[in-house]
Amino acid sequence: MKWDEFFVTGEPMIYGAMASIVLVSVAIVVGLTYFKKWGYLWREWLTTVDHKRIGIMYIIAALLMLFRGGMDGLLMRGQLARPENGLLDAQHYNEIFTTHGVIMILFMAMPFIIGLMNVVVPLQIGARDVAFPRLNAVSFWLFFFGAMLFNISFVIGGSPDAGWTAYFPLASNEFSPTVGINYYAIALQIAGIGTLMTGINFIVTIIKMRAPGMSLMKMPMFTWSVLITCVIITFAFPVLTIALALMTVDRLFGGQFFTMANGGMDMLWANLFWVWGHPEVYIVILPAFGIYSEIISTFSKKNLYGYTSMVVSMVAISALSFLVWAHHFYTMGHGAMVNGIFSITTMAIAVPTGVKIFNWLFTLRKGKIQFTTPMMYSLAFIPIFTVGGVTGVMLAMASADYQYHNTMFLVAHFHYVLIPGTVFAVIAGMYYWFPKLFGFRLNERQGKLTFWVIAISFNVTFLPLFFLGLKGMTRRMYTYSAETGFGPLNLIASIGAVGLAIGFGLLVYNIYWSFRYAPRDTTGDPWDARTLEWATHSPIPDYNFAITPKVQSLDCFWNMKKGKEKLFEDELEEIHMPSNSGQPFILGVIFFFLGFALVFSWWVPAIIGGLGVLVMLGIRTFERDHGYHIPVSEIKKTEQRLRGETV
Amino acid sequence: MMKQLFPIKHVMGYLLSLVLSAVALVVLIPDLSYNVKLTILLVSAAIQASIQLFLFMHIQEEKGTKSTLYINIIYALFVGLVTIFGTLLTMIWGYM
Amino acid sequence: MKVNHTLPLEYRTEENSNKILGFWIFLGAEIALFATLFAVYLTLWQRAGNGPTAAEIFEMKPVLAETFLLLTSSFTIGLAVHSMRLGLKKPTLVFYLITLLLGAGFLGIEIFEFYTYVHEGATLQTSAFLSSLFILLGTHGAHVTLGLLWGIAIMIQIKREGFNEYTANKSFIFSLYWHFLDVVWIFIFSFVYLKGLM
Numbered sequence: 005m006k007w008d009e010f011f012v013t014g015e016p017m018i019y020g021a022m023a024s025i026v027l028v029s030v031a032i033v034v035g036l037t038y039f040k041k042w043g044y045l046w047r048e049w050l051t052t053v054d055h056k057r058i059g060i061m062y063i064i065a066a067l068l069m070l071f072r073g074g075m076d077g078l079l080m081r082g083q084l085a086r087p088e089n090g091l092l093d094a095q096h097y098n099e100i101f102t103t104h105g106v107i108m109i110l111f112m113a114m115p116f117i118i119g120l121m122n123v124v125v126p127l128q129i130g131a132r133d134v135a136f137p138r139l140n141a142v143s144f145w146l147f148f149f150g151a152m153l154f155n156i157s158f159v160i161g162g163s164p165d166a167g168w169t170a171y172f173p174l175a176s177n178e179f180s181p182t183v184g185i186n187y188y189a190i191a192l193q194i195a196g197i198g199t200l201m202t203g204i205n206f207i208v209t210i211i212k213m214r215a216p217g218m219s220l221m222k223m224p225m226f227t228w229s230v231l232i233t234c235v236i237i238t239f240a241f242p243v244l245t246i247a248l249a250l251m252t253v254d255r256l257f258g259g260q261f262f263t264m265a266n267g268g269m270d271m272l273w274a275n276l277f278w279v280w281g282h283p284e285v286y287i288v289i290l291p292a293f294g295i296y297s298e299i300i301s302t303f304s305k306k307n308l309y310g311y312t313s314m315v316v317s318m319v320a321i322s323a324l325s326f327l328v329w330a331h332h333f334y335t336m337g338h339g340a341m342v343n344g345i346f347s348i349t350t351m352a353i354a355v356p357t358g359v360k361i362f363n364w365l366f367t368l369r370k371g372k373i374q375f376t377t378p379m380m381y382s383l384a385f386i387p388i389f390t391v392g393g394v395t396g397v398m399l400a401m402a403s404a405d406y407q408y409h410n411t412m413f414l415v416a417h418f419h420y421v422l423i424p425g426t427v428f429a430v431i432a433g434m435y436y437w438f439p440k441l442f443g444f445r446l447n448e449r450q451g452k453l454t455f456w457v458i459a460i461s462f463n464v465t466f467l468p469l470f471f472l473g474l475k476g477m478t479r480r481m482y483t484y485s486a487e488t489g490f491g492p493l494n495l496i497a498s499i500g501a502v503g504l505a506i507g508f509g510l511l512v513y514n515i516y517w518s519f520r521y522a523p524r525d526t527t528g529d530p531w532d533a534r535t536l537e538w539a540t541h542s543p544i545p546d547y548n549f550a551i552t553p554k555v556q557s558l559d560c561f562w563n564m565k566k567g568k569e570k571l572f573e574d575e576l577e578e579i580h581m582p583s584n585s586g587q588p589f590i591l592g593v594i595f596f597f598l599g600f601a602l603v604f605s606w607w608v609p610a611i612i613g614g615l616g617v618l619v620m621l622g623i624r625t626f627e628r629d630h631g632y633h634i635p636v637s638e639i640k641k642t643e644q645r646l647r648g649e650t651v
Numbered sequence: 652m653m654k655q656l657f658p659i660k661h662v663m664g665y666l667l668s669l670v671l672s673a674v675a676l677v678v679l680i681p682d683l684s685y686n687v688k689l690t691i692l693l694v695s696a697a698i699q700a701s702i703q704l705f706l707f708m709h710i711q712e713e714k715g716t717k718s719t720l721y722i723n724i725i726y727a728l729f730v731g732l733v734t735i736f737g738t739l740l741t742m743i744w745g746y747m
Numbered sequence: 748m749k750v751n752h753t754l755p756l757e758y759r760t761e762e763n764s765n766k767i768l769g770f771w772i773f774l775g776a777e778i779a780l781f782a783t784l785f786a787v788y789l790t791l792w793q794r795a796g797n798g799p800t801a802a803e804i805f806e807m808k809p810v811l812a813e814t815f816l817l818l819t820s821s822f823t824i825g826l827a828v829h830s831m832r833l834g835l836k837k838p839t840l841v842f843y844l845i846t847l848l849l850g851a852g853f854l855g856i857e858i859f860e861f862y863t864y865v866h867e868g869a870t871l872q873t874s875a876f877l878s879s880l881f882i883l884l885g886t887h888g889a890h891v892t893l894g895l896l897w898g899i900a901i902m903i904q905i906k907r908e909g910f911n912e913y914t915a916n917k918s919f920i921f922s923l924y925w926h927f928l929d930v931v932w933i934f935i936f937s938f939v940y941l942k943g944l945m
Contacts, residue, residue, distance in 0.1 A: 135769065200776060203776075204772045204776065207772055208768050211716070211719055211768065212764070213765075235726065238772060238776045239726060239730040239779045241776070242777070243734060243779060243783045253878065254878075257871060257872075258872040259872065259882070260796070260874055260875045260877070261791070261879065265796065266798070266874045267795055267796035267875035267876055268878075269790065269794070269875065272791070275742055279783070323729070326730055326734075327737075329737070330737075338745045341745050342741055345740075618896070622896075622900060626900065658825070661829060662822075665818065665819070665821075665822035668821075669818060672815075672936070679941065688945050692938065692941060695937065696933050696938070699930070700933060703929055703933075706825075707822075707825045707922075713754070713758060716767075720768075727774075727775035730779050737786075738786040738787075739786070742790045743790060
């Protein structure tokens with residue numbers, strides 16, 4: 005292979021990307037060396053097994069990916085702003101919308117949610133950490149190196165260009181001869197294994213490690229939503245694992261699964277992809293529902309309305325989410341019977357979702373509503389998400405879908421679901437739990453300004469797409485002629501996209517500003533909240549709770565503040581903690597190496613990488629890691645320091 | 652003491668699974684109808700799987716997590732069967 | 748650390764009991780994984796293209812031998828755990844060894860079977876039916892292979908350390924894995940081979 009085939013060449017934008025990647029890498033290395041932070045980075049972050057630090061790393065990685073994916077989105081909107089625009093050529097446009105989709109769903113939305121999950125769930129249930137801290141670190145590094153592998157495709161070898169769904173036959177060797185789709189198959193596989201392990205880890209954590217007294221029906225709603233989400237992850241991700249493995253076999257080893265000859269079925273890929281893909285939608289949406297439930301209840305100063313019906317509707321959604329996938333390809337050609345069945349199941353899913361919307365509204369009713377930044381995102385979510393949901397029911401009708409299928413109407417629909425559903429939720433969650441992690445709140449005034457910029461720009465960007473879709477503009481077309489009349493609405497949408505970019509810029513500035521100037525919170529409970537995570541100090545000590553709490557009710561922390569129950573009555577005892585390990589990071593590096601070799605079909609390095617993975621597994625099984633104990637005297641010191649007493 | 656030492660459950664399970672594997676071979680006799688054969692396969696495989704689950708893997712062993720394990724297996728079977736029959740429905744039976 | 752002495756050694760610490768539950772849930776995920784492979788196989792198995800069909804290549808004799816070996820190994824790994832619970836180190840190791848040898852025998856026959864198919868011109872690249880057959884069997888075979896390596900590692904640890912909360916927990920979890928592979932094989936035996944020949 006020649007060098008000019010290995011690196012992507014010929015585009016000024018890509019040379020710019022290469023130069024900036026090199027510059028940033030050099031800057032990081034020089035900076036770490038100059039400030040002598042290598043040891044700190046290794047000891048405190050790369051080898052950590054602490055759920056809070058892993059959560060923070062997930063969120064940072066997700067924010068980085070938000071900007072990478074956001075950049076793709078901006079370029080798309082830039083290209084479509086005018087008829088016959090020449091900002092991007094067709095190939096580049098194909099790559100951009102593919103990476104935009106993959107990155108936003110798999111490397112932004114999911115890790116952001118998993119990050120919040122990591123930070124919050126062990127605290128909400130009164131646990132010291134997750135059930136398998138080491139496995140948690142493995143999950144993170146597999147996700148991280150999967151994401152990195154996917155991202156370097158931009159400059160090395162070429163990005164995938166067959167859409168985030170990578171339908172066959174387009175994604176076959178015949179029509180996609182570059183290594184782009186290989187990146188897709190292998191990077192997603194690596195990250196997917198990490199996600200599957202997260203799912204198992206959190207199920208065990210939530211089932212086995214709740215504080216004494218916290219029965220399932222006394223769990224905070226966010227924890228419930230995470231439990232249900234993890235159940236969906238655990239049973240949906242194996243389907244993706246297989247689908248990607250078959251894709252890899254087809255592309256690298258000449259398999260015949262999805263080919264057009266020798267009995268292969270190209271649409272079988274679409275089928276498998278969506279068997280995983282539709283539950284995936286609920287994987288990113290259910291935790292968001294949990295976040296909103298916490299925020300709405302906290303800032304209405306009321307307990308959540310209809311707790312039981314919330315739980316029941318989530319369980320119903322988890323089962324229904326596996327029964328609707330064929331609605332993504334009604335036009336594939338299966339008969340009226342199949343389309344009828346999947347139409348009905350799809351519409352049925354609106355029922356539990358509707359129940360949840362009404363529960364939030366009733367929670368607000370007669371509440372003392374505080375308009376904080378997280379609350380504003382939650383309030384905006386309800387009407388905007390309902391627009392997304394109702395257009396979803398329109399799309400669910402198979403006969404009508406023949407009109408909407410693959411138009412901008414669909415694009416508008418899922419952005420109306422995913423942005424208020426997931427993006428608003430993770431931003432709201434970040435604002436809400438930020439003081440718990442760092443001991444100070446993000447600036448509220450800037451936060452509210454950012455909210456208005458984002459909420460308005462979002463509607464300006466995506467509302468026109470509904471009408472463009474109804475006018476007949478299909479998705480994924482890289483340009484259009486002036487005669488189509490699509491120009492003006494597209495221009496409005498593109499202006500909105502710029503607004504969104506400004507909004508996210510303000511968000512980052514707010515984080516920077518607040519780190520420097522925001523007043524520190526000493527109470528540990530700046531929002532006057534209700535659940536257990538606010539019962540410990542902020543920032544949280546390594547061991548989370550000095551004394552394991554004893555829970556008597558839902559909203560136990562609120563009841564404690566009202567003097568109705570006592571949480572911490574036991575004596576201090578020494579605390580057992582898991583020790584840090586570099587193995588998860590090293591395993592991630594090996595997977596990256598293995599993945600990269602597979603992408604280019606370099607068999608010898610690939611075999612070496614595979615053996616490396618086996619060696620790491622072997623090292624792990626022979627290892628005897630007993631963890632360490634924090635003595636009572638040290639806990640006392642830490643507690644005094646965190647209470648602000650002098651030691 | 653002998654009773655405790657002798658793994659009666661395991662021996663029973665092993666013999667039973669050998670017998671059931673032999674029973675499944677009946678489907679190779681050409682005279683039976685397709686539906687009868689399929690029923691034999693389904694029933695014998697399901698019983699064998701249950702033997703492994705209950706007699707060998709002791710799914711009912713730990714009181715605290717027993718119900719979780721059942722829910723886990725039931726949910727996995729639900730998703731698995733939906734995947735298999737749903738795929739057959741969309742790709743073969745319901746395809747125009 | 749909380750230790751409950753009324754439970755068998757492998758469950759005794761909280762961490763161990765978490766690991767057993769976690770592994771069961773992993774097996775749930777494995778059910779979904781193999782179900783997907785079966786879905787693919789059952790969709791594609793009659794689409795042989797220009798290649799041979801199932802009835803043309805399947806042979807019952809090696810399959811019966813494989814079935815017998817794997818069923819027996821599932822029985823012996825059960826006996827290994829039974830001996831472990833009685834605290835008998837040597838019988839445990841012997842049953843472990845028998846299990847792994849039976850597993851290796853199974854794998855040997857499977858490799859020979861693949862070799863025969865390829866020599867008859869039935870390769871992964873020939874048709875959708877054969878791709879799905881090789882990947883379904885291959886995934887199960889890869890699980891068995893990994894199980895052999897894992898089992899050896901556990902045997903070394905039991906030999907070195909005897910039974911403690913680590914080794915007991917690991918070998919119990921390994922037994923769950925091995926029984927599960929047997930369950931998968933029963934379905935392959937019934938719905939790949941027998942259904943293909945009936």
